[in-house]
Amino acid sequence: MTGKNDDATVNIAVVGATGLVGSAVLEHLSDSEIPTGQVYALASDNSEAEFVDFSKRSLSVHPVSEFDFKQVQLCFFCVPAEVAAEYLPAATKAGCYCIDFSTCSRLDDKVPLIVSGVNEKDLQELDGRIVASPDSSIVHLAQILAPLKELGVIERVNATMMRAVSEMGRKGIDELSQQSIALFNLKPIKHEHFLAQIAFNVLPHVCHAQANNQLIDDLQSELAKVMHDAALLLNTSLISAPVFYGHSMMLQLEFSQDVDVARVTHLLATDSDLHCTNKQINRPDSVSDAVNQKGVYLGCVRQDTTWQNGINLWAVADNIHQGAAINGVQIGEILVKSYL
Template identity: 35%
Template sequence: MDRSVNLAIVGATGLVGEAIVKLLADRKFPVGELFVLASENGAGAKVAFGGKNLTVGLAESFDFTQVEVAIFAAGAAVSQALAEKAADSGAVVVDLSPAYRYEPDVPLLVSGVNDELLAGARERNLVACADAATVQLTRSLIPLLELGPIADVTVTQLQAASATGKAGVDQLAQQSVRLLNGLAPSEAAQAQIAFNVLPVSGQLQENGYTSEELKLMLETRRILGERVGAVTATVVRVPAFYGHAQSVTVRSIQGVSAGQALALWESQEGLEAGDSEDAQTLSPVASAEGEPCMRISRVREDMEASGYLSYFTVADNVRWGAALNAVEVVEKLIKDYL
């Protein structure tokens, strides 16, 4: 990018917002002026960027005509209240919430998967980013599609507490401290996530799936279209602060070997494939210490040679699945379409 861009981040004091600010600095994003915004609870706080401490402004009263791009990382309610106002002001809104993911005239983006949809960003000045779990699944599937369509996908996701933001991280931390001190996990009527596994994540629906499972299934089908057949998901919550893990089994119509899959994944930027003698290096906790990426391991063909391939992926849902995906979408938007 040869020019600087005025940019606003709505939700700059949240987990994803903080990660976006750090990535902009790490990647030397050509920011002209950065406006960090939040609700009344976060307004007035300080955010470090570019050697300065920026004061967090109130999102509700911000004049979006000052920016070319506005990244919304504050949840669906805030996006529903302010995103179209920002878009009407001329800014292209890149929204990380589920508010617009299912609207047919709003592109649903995963960086490196369907970047061409950014050509329609100006139709409503709105672009939706897929959920971090969808980013993780589709980024592992898209290289395999080079060999042909996939008949079906089955994924079990081990979902970290940070999927629900700072509230989820705080809940896990507080419950852990209480249990380690011999107390009940919570004074409130909350499910115990510390030292536990919850088989239901999100709201249970009439068809037996949860809202988290349907989100992963529907977003994946919308992004990959007819190239992928049935997608079945199970999402369980685990007592990890950061990092989703996905156990995936696919059946390719043309067939794909473990060797072919590894070669395809290794050719992709942001993916690291293959097993390691040190199992710790395959964990999302370890990956958070370095450059954000997705790690793919445990690649194996089924023993009956019936065409199934299974593998395991881990990624930091905040830094990689959400923040980096959004920043890369903005970079490509500015480079090619603004």
């Protein structure tokens, strides 16, 4: 317990505390098993003098640029990748364990990429002080695939991912809000962060228009790293949906052998991170059913009628909570229990 305070509490910094992921981390930290000491809310210089909520009180926000990381033992990086890249070295040099939600370290060989409940054993090989959390759709997908591993090899996953505007952070929320208000007031629509109007519209992701699709390649690499399966293929189509929160996926799973749909449903229904119940027969869970909820909600599990080794299913889950903050705080709990 070398890094803990004398009273065994842990001092924590949340970098990006004013953002969507950062505020969700603060929310889940207060319910976690981490014995929190001082909690520091950090953000850009623009947010100085702002306040954020933590455990029924307000924390004043400080600029990360002036922060001394020696004051904390655990740090959550809920900032864009370039900001994480700027401040992670100072944090690790100060001896702090860091959980990075950005793309900055996810595919670094020296950094474990962890989905709690799937591959937290990889933390045993932790060499440095950074642990990464994957893209939220990959968190959801890994949690679905993990219990199905006992059925044999999953060769390929075809995933049509419909992603909430909050995947872009607060600017995505603002753009959908402003466009919706403009539409209701018969005003012209402005788009800045999306390719076109997103309100009351559905857009293929900008990456599909590019020749070298780095984002799609990275999603495949993230899934392979978490699942320890370099041969697992992920064929992804990304769609921006006009919803504020919650990602949806229509999945087609291709196994190397015949699979029984009843067995698949049983394995999914008995996993603690998943909700797969018969109540969905009349109405599968919609994305709004999963918002602010824990777990991944599954339905429409059915045989692929065109491919005997194929199973199709529908999945919805919260991108900010289940896809990021809950995973990060669970990683933090393991680090505090076993490493600090």
